[in-house]
Amino acid sequence: GNSVTQMEGPVTLSEEAFLTINCTYTATGYPSLFWYVQYPGEGLQLLLKATKADDKGSNKGFEATYRKETTSFHLEKGSVQVSDSAVYFCALSPPGGYNKLIFGAGTRLAVHP
Amino acid sequence: KAGVTQTPRYLIKTRGQQVTLSCSPISGHRSVSWYQQTPGQGLQFLFEYFSETQRNKGNFPGRFSGRQFSNSRSEMNVSTLELGDSALYLCASSFGTGASYEQYFGPGTRLTVT
Numbered sequence: 001g002n003s004v005t006q007m008e009g010p011v012t013l014s015e016e017a018f019l020t021i022n023c024t025y026t027a028t029g030y031p032s033l034f035w036y037v038q039y040p041g042e043g044l045q046l047l048l049k050a051t052k053a054d055d056k057g058s059n060k061g062f063e064a065t066y067r068k069e070t071t072s073f074h075l076e077k078g079s080v081q082v083s084d085s086a087v088y089f090c091a092l093s094p095p096g097g098y099n100k101l102i103f104g105a106g107t108r109l110a111v112h113p
Numbered sequence: 114k115a116g117v118t119q120t121p122r123y124l125i126k127t128r129g130q131q132v133t134l135s136c137s138p139i140s141g142h143r144s145v146s147w148y149q150q151t152p153g154q155g156l157q158f159l160f161e162y163f164s165e166t167q168r169n170k171g172n173f174p175g176r177f178s179g180r181q182f183s184n185s186r187s188e189m190n191v192s193t194l195e196l197g198d199s200a201l202y203l204c205a206s207s208f209g210t211g212a213s214y215e216q217y218f219g220p221g222t223r224l225t226v227t
Contacts, residue, residue, distance in 0.1 A: 043117070043219050045218070046215050049212060051212045089156065093211075098161055098168045098210045099161050099205070099214075100158050100161060101146075101156075101158060101216070102158065103157075104155070106155060
């Protein structure tokens with residue numbers, strides 16, 4: 001079946017540190033991959049996406065590359081800010097699944113000044 | 114442009130009751146999806162509606178149902194509430210179907226079952 005596994009948190013970093021949140025997936029066919037972010041008290045927001053192998057999604061300094069050979073979609077940012085503190089969800093949309101999203105468990109990121 | 118709105122934002126119900134949650138999508142969006150978010154199970158897909166038709170359904174019991182109206186507004190209903198139904202229920206709207214269409218999430222309805 002389809003599933004997403006992401007590293008457990010919380011991840012605690014100092015401002016300007018490098019961020020990596022690991023995400024691996026299991027899927028039949030070629031899913032689309034997403035990172036969503038949830039700030040406290042808010043709904044989910046799309047951070048970035050990639051729809052085919054070797055695609056790189058990027059937004060607000062965050063990047064992730066669709067690696068089919070390692071079934072991974074790791075999230076990275078070169079220099080985090082306090083305002084990046086949130087919960088990050090990796091997700092996949094299976095082929096033919098319309099708008100269905102399968103989410104990982106989420107990783108809480110806390111950035112301290 | 115107004116975002117996705119969900120009403121009510123908070124709800125407290127008693128075990129055995131039923132509840133109806135509402136989702137108003139962004140104007141022009143025809144797809145509405147529903148998710149349940151709990152600390153134990155995370156985010157789980159409930160169902161998706163597109164132009165009043167259910168397109169996809171997650172692995173939830175028949176107590177969970179939904180519908181979509183001609184104006185794209187959607188409701189979900191949970192009958193015979195159980196304690197385990199306590200969760201944040203999120204809806205998301207999209208103009209179309211597929212990864213090329215961004216899904217926009219509402220702030221959620223927090224349901225507490227006592």
